[in-house]
Amino acid sequence: MVPLTIHQARWVVPVSGPVLDHGAVVVAGGRIVAVGPASRLRRYYQGKCYDHGDGAILPALVNAHVHLEFSALRGRIPRQSALGPWLRDAMAEFAQLSAAEINQGVQEGLAELRRFGTILVGEISNTGLSLPELSKSGLEFHYFYECLGFDHLNSGPLEDDFPIFASSEARARDNFSAAAHAPYSVSPALFGRIFDWNRGYRRRTTVHLAESREEVEFLSQGNGFFQHLLQQRGRWPAAYQPPQCSPVVYLDRLGGLGPQTLAVHVIWLSAFDLELLARRSAWAVLCPRSNQFTGTGFPRLPELYQAGVRLALGTDSLASNDDLNLFKEILTLQQQYPEFAPDKLLALATSQGALALGRGHDLGSLSPGKLAALLFIPIASDRHFWPDLLEAGAAGKISWVAASGAEGGYGN
Ligand SMILES: [Zn+2]
Known part of the structure; x- marks a missing residue:
């Protein structure tokens, strides 16, 4: 016995x-x-x-959104009052990191997650380096391999451009997904290929969505900060036409808004967006301290809750946060919304996060x-x-x- x-x-x-x-x-x-x-x-x-x-x-606890591979950037990116300068700094600094430095950061991030009581994480990966480390860490996880490519205009299987999706590990693991970075860094065609791969393997997906005012402006007018950034990086498709809608409506039009979608940040929302997120049973993953760090705004928790949007919590990466302590995310939300019940806040970092990552049955x-x-x-x-x-x-x-x-x- x-x-x-x-x-x-x-x-x-x-x-x-x-x-x-x-x-x-x-x-x-x-x-x-x-x-x-x-x-x-x-x-x-x-x-x-x-x-x-x-x-x-x-x-x-359940941290539904983290990028362990950015952990080595802790303390190297200054706080900003807008997403643009933060993004430029983070991209430049990340490009300087060696694989050994990334791995060292992943180890430190994992140790910190454990120290702060985290059992399950939603990891967003850009290199695949964190996968073997997570696999032997003892932590439970869902792996989202993130794809970028605003100039990817071709169709065809996702693995043609991102070979990791052809690996037996990606195909066999229920906890492996394709993720889209954001509407300003992923073309409509690439969104479609990401969603197709996930649908084929019955996997959830995630995307940074409605994070900044600049993203809203870009989708409605096709110009501003993100157009400049893409032009500078040589990734601007000359024939681009903006969808002229909100980020949430855009994702819905692409067929990517549903119960298997984790929409991260979702700060810049209209009343219609709130209602649409709720109607599609999509998840909103809030990362309030990261939003303060990058100067993008603050999650409208009471309105999301009242609209019936399913909610989870994340820290985001150590490039936009001081640590990976989810209780600090809870306290930050509570300071902003003192009338919001603390037991509901704890549920975001436990039961809701587990459901968002498909592990509600055992965590x-x-x-x-x-x-x-x-x-x-x-x-x-x-x-x-x-x-x-x-x-x-x-x-x-x-x-x-x-x-x-x-x-x-x-x-x-
Ligand atoms: Zn993120």
Whole structure:
């Protein structure tokens, strides 16, 4: 018989239900068996019991949008008041990195994700270098290999231009997808090829969408910052005609807006865009601190929520963020929208993120049958629960609860 372990603490935050006072989680074989009041579970289940004391047990976090391969750029790109200068700096600095530096950054990024309690990530890759590192990291992940090419006007299979999609790994892994960078860096033809590949293999997709005012202007008029950038880089197709619509409507016209779409940032939205995102059951992945860093604006969380748009949370990369701590994203949203319920904010970084990445069945909440990826955050028992939890998390006071013991990492 598989031995049972009981983890109890002053609080248990299942995310799938209300916070439990003096709660416990029963674990066996790396899976959650039961969640409930400690006194009842200890009567019902026989097993080794660990009392973690004053603090909360909660599910490990889901970062739905990160670029680990940019981790080596931490501290090398200044904060900006518009996306253009940030993008120029980031592209120039990334071009200077060697494969060894990129790999070193990936390792540091992975260590940081683990330290801040992340179990599942949506990784956006431009080189493929992070795939073997993620595969041996112990983290769960969805791999989005990102395609760019505003001057790609040809049709035909995606693998003709991006050979990684012909690899057995890309074809065999359910957690491997083709991603489009953004409407200003991917031609309509290339969008179509990306969507075709994903449809063929039944994979989700992601795209940076409606991130900046310049993107909105570019799609409506075909000029401005992005036209200059593309011309400078020799990637401007002379016959280009702007679609004269919003980024969200544009993606929908291309057939790319649906329940398998993770639209990242989505800051610049009309009322119609909000309604369309909700109607198509598309995911909006918010990265508020990255938006502040690149000067693009701030996510309109209450309006997105009210419109019924499905929401998840990401940090984006260390080229546009100081660290990979999701609790800081939650706090940043809370400071901007203090009336928004903290349990709903935590759900964005747990259960919602897991659903967005197709892992809702085994991650994102403390529910029987799910993987026992548990965190413990110490909280003084005589103070306010939610502010203390979020602040302790943001301060990095996060430890992993090993499935079979009191201390150590997930899976120990
Ligand atoms: Zn990004």
